[in-house]
Amino acid sequence: MRTDSFQRNLQTGDLDRSMALLLAHPLASRFEFTTPAQLVARLAPDLADVRVQATMAGLAKDRAQTRMAPGRAVG
Amino acid sequence: MRAAGRIPVLLVIDVEPDGFFVDPGARVPWHGFEQAWTWAQSARRMIAAATGAPAQFCWGVRLDAQVERVYGSAAWPLRHYEPQFADFLQHGDALGVHTHVYRWDEPLHGWVIEQGDPAWVEHNVRLSVRTFEYELDRRCDFFRFGDRWMSDAAMTLLDELGVRFDLTLEPGREQVQSYHPDKPSTGCVPHQRGVPPHPYRPARGRRPPARSNGCGTACDRGSTRPGSTTRRGAFARWSTSRSRRAPRTCR
Numbered sequence: 429m430r431t432d433s434f435q436r437n438l439q440t441g442d443l444d445r446s447m448a449l450l451l452a453h454p455l456a457s458r459f460e461f462t463t464p465a466q467l468v469a470r471l472a473p474d475l476a477d478v479r480v481q482a483t484m485a486g487l488a489k490d491r492a493q494t495r496m497a498p499g500r501a502v503g
Numbered sequence: 504m505r506a507a508g509r510i511p512v513l514l515v516i517d518v519e520p521d522g523f524f525v526d527p528g529a530r531v532p533w534h535g536f537e538q539a540w541t542w543a544q545s546a547r548r549m550i551a552a553a554t555g556a557p558a559q560f561c562w563g564v565r566l567d568a569q570v571e572r573v574y575g576s577a578a579w580p581l582r583h584y585e586p587q588f589a590d591f592l593q594h595g596d597a598l599g600v601h602t603h604v605y606r607w608d609e610p611l612h613g614w615v616i617e618q619g620d621p622a623w624v625e626h627n628v629r630l631s632v633r634t635f636e637y638e639l640d641r642r643c644d645f646f647r648f649g650d651r652w653m654s655d656a657a658m659t660l661l662d663e664l665g666v667r668f669d670l671t672l673e674p675g676r677e678q679v680q681s682y683h684p685d686k687p688s689t690g691c692v693p694h695q696r697g698v699p700p701h702p703y704r705p706a707r708g709r710r711p712p713a714r715s716n717g718c719g720t721a722c723d724r725g726s727t728r729p730g731s732t733t734r735r736g737a738f739a740r741w742s743t744s745r746s747r748r749a750p751r752t753c754r
Contacts, residue, residue, distance in 0.1 A: 432520075432521040432522065432534070432535035433535075434516075434535040434536075434538065434539050435521070435534065435535045435538055438538055438542060443542065447546060447549060447550075451549060451550065451553040451554075455510060456553050456554060457553065457554055457555065458508060458509055458510045458554070459509070459510050459512050459550075459553070459554045460509035460510065460511050460512065460554065460556055461512050461513075461514055461550055461554070461556075461558035461559055461560065462511045462512065462513065462559050463513075463559055463561060463595070463596070463597035463644060464513065464561065464597055464599075464644060464645045464667070464668040464670065465597070465644065465667065465668070466511065466559075467511040467513060467702070468668065468702045470509070470511050471511065471701065471702055472701065472702040472703075475702055475703070475704055
């Protein structure tokens with residue numbers, strides 16, 4: 429059976445370590461794992477009722493500004 | 504905590520086969536996704552404990568021509584994993600479409616990455632979005648191309664199809680010929696310098712494509728849309744080469 433990147437990260441523990449790191453952030457209690465629609469409504473309410481584009485890495489960059497290690501999309 | 508004090512986070516998971524260039528004769532279950540679903544259940548608990556709020560995830564499912572060819576129907580994952588998707592909806596997760604534009608080439612007896620063929624790209628986008636809507640009887644919550652590829656035409660098509668959010672672009676990333684240099688491909692993955700690191704609405708229309716090594720791409724801070732109240736610089740205009748070229752192997 430072929431092993432994909434998710435399975436590798438799961439098997440090596442990288443996934444759980446990354447999540448633990450994320451949730452150990454001083455601001456973690458304020459995190460809200462949410463949907464694109466809710467994120468845009470929160471961050472750009474002027475765009476909430478139109479077709480817009482959000483970027484995942486852009487969000488990673490925002491996280492970097494709060495001293496969090498940005499992730500990268502795979503696939 | 505009041506919603507206004509929250510920091511929104513998107514966790515986006517691609518729902519796809521275990522490999523990119525799968526054996527077209529083997530309908531292998533998506534073991535990685537199956538494990539991701541199991542992991543997500545424990546992750547929800549961890550996140551809820553840390554944040555005091557329920558966690559919602561974003562799942563982008565492959566419903567493109569490669570899936571159709573290998574599994575007999577582009578809708579296969581939605582049908583085969585119906586309980587999982589029902590679980591996602593129950594949790595209020597976002598369900599979207601994740602599309603790769605791989606084409607099976609009989610003479611080559613292999614997959615070709617057809618990012619340089621606008622007609623093939625359009626076919627895959629339409630197939631994916633329509634399949635999603637037909638099977639789930641709802642609009643997809645977001646779209647996301649594979650390999651962070653994007654074009655003006657594709658963005659316009661997504662708009663036409665009613666897709667509200669695209670999660671493909673990654674600000675600052677450089678142009679690469681392919682993420683799979685050992686596989687034949689057309690087109691290339693455009694640089695994404697200048698893409699705003701925040702939600703924005705892309706400009707409409709296009710300019711003549713810039714060219715670079717036969718797979719020109721360009722991105723700059725574009726003009727605002729007439730009547731828009733959004734500040735200048737919040738828009739990006741994209742141009743990519745649209746000419747169809749013979750598959751090539753980049754080495």
